[in-house]
Amino acid sequence: MAGERYFVGLDVGGTTMKCAVVNDHGHPLSAPAVMDTHPERGQDAGLETMCETIRRAVAAANLTLDDVTAIGVATPGLMDIKAGLILDPPNLKPWKNVPVRDHIKGVFKKPTAYQNDANAAAYGEFWVGAAQEAKSMVLFTLGTGVGGGIIINDVIIEGEHSHGGELGHLRIDTPDRGRICGCGARGCLEAYASATNVVRRAREDMAAYRGTTKMRQYYTANDDVFTARVIFDLAMGGDELAIRVVDDTAYYLALGASALISTVDPDMIVFGGGMVGAGERFRSLIDGHVKRLGLTYPTKSVKITFASLGSDAGFIGAAGCARLLVQQAKPA
């Protein structure tokens, strides 16, 4: 084991924190330590929970802190990545201006990397996941919202104001006609393709649909559990209206992807999050729309894939950011 390096990756979410020790090849040494975030208990409690989750992960790996080379922490935005600060994230209320990086660095006395959670997930997929063969990649993460990350040759596009890869707010329809997004603007990708908005569009489509559809039967009986997952399952089962909702979702995602082809022109575009469960049929729907909508020359070669690390991408990517930090600090 001489020379093997270990990196701690901590992924802080609005509900839980996940943390594991990851080796130099991106493999977690144990199942992640998981603790509830309880943002409502305040940021000092939050910082202490982060430290405790890290300690539990190190213990779960049968290591001590002396074995750890560096630590990586990922949190949701708003944040100031360069300053290592959580600013004012909507799903960590009432936290404000929390000096995450300096706190963790001070407690553990280790080089500490700090990154946006979606960027970290993208880096995880780039390092050891779906995009490990790619030289550059874009990740769209589909969940309650739509997040994103852009990696080019081992560089994470953080943005000058920590908003690089905010792909949920890429506009895919015009500001006068587009659907209204949670951010207040019209036409954002998130207003079409987040799980929440897939459900919303399905309801609207049902209201306008004259035919019979299992979606309507399901919705009437189970309106409290009418989720994007249910819609994708009904589509898999052949329901015509559900198929249309799913195909529209693929179309909207392809519009987002084609904007990234004309700007970043990546090697690979990866989709992650719950909808990935819909499998190859959904991937090939997105791929087909991308081929039709993207700029011809680069679109011929771009690869459209699904993420492979699931919800581990965040902490693996955070550990990868810690590793990057140490590599970049080394003289070339």
Place this chain on the structure above:
Amino acid sequence: MAGERYFVGLDVGGTTMKCAVVNDHGHPLSAPAVMDTHPERGQDAGLETMCETIRRAVAAANLTLDDVTAIGVATPGLMDIKAGLILDPPNLKPWKNVPVRDHIKGVFKKPTAYQNDANAAAYGEFWVGAAQEAKSMVLFTLGTGVGGGIIINDVIIEGEHSHGGELGHLRIDTPDRGRICGCGARGCLEAYASATNVVRRAREDMAAYRGTTKMRQYYTANDDVFTARVIFDLAMGGDELAIRVVDDTAYYLALGASALISTVDPDMIVFGGGMVGAGERFRSLIDGHVKRLGLTYPTKSVKITFASLGSDAGFIGAAGCARLLVQQAKPA
């Protein structure tokens, strides 16, 4: 002069080639040497003209080739930047698969950088032009078409298939309703904001406009010289319809800019090309629309400026790429 390094920058266009020797601080040592490209004479003649333009530039700088550290060449696409090849560019017909970089390198025995012309112009503005204080920048170049370039911390986003920063083909309206672009797709920024399409929109607006407008008088008398420049001049003079056309142009450009804010989140967005002549009023129109349309947090701080190097940006940027090549080859 001991230790001063000199870089040759050559910008190959469909009509002319421009070349100058540039010092380590980005200052050209003379007015550029200019020669006609004559693509119709074939690619061997084209390569020889490139070499001759380089020789003339070195002579104009009162230097010899021994004084030159490296050479940078910029050409329009389609191209393979990594391979140093012109592929099949529409405005260099009938050239095909021209090994530009290896040819220049072979003739002059100097390290030779190769770059897309719009990327080179962006790097020129980043190095010593409008964005020299910026850490990251996006350039939109407005001409017959709309080109672009993205620079992040001295790295040019070339794209995996040499299509990074193809900002003219960023979609700002949907594929079913948008204006038709020269590339065949609907909704590309270029279909709205290139000089050609500004004129086209002005004609359409005139046809639908019931009021009196100097634009119509001008067009009737001078339909062969009804250019974007004329429309911008009439807007400056207060013509209501011309003002609307110009404001719409600013709106479309701001839609393009806001897509870059959500993906790259740059420090600065720079607009270059002929329309820059319209001055501060046009810049502030774009800025106003960006503030309204961009993602709130990063948009508060992003700077919207006009390019400052004019048509010298290409060869200065090409020389800058040569300088980058030499820096990157050095051990850190």
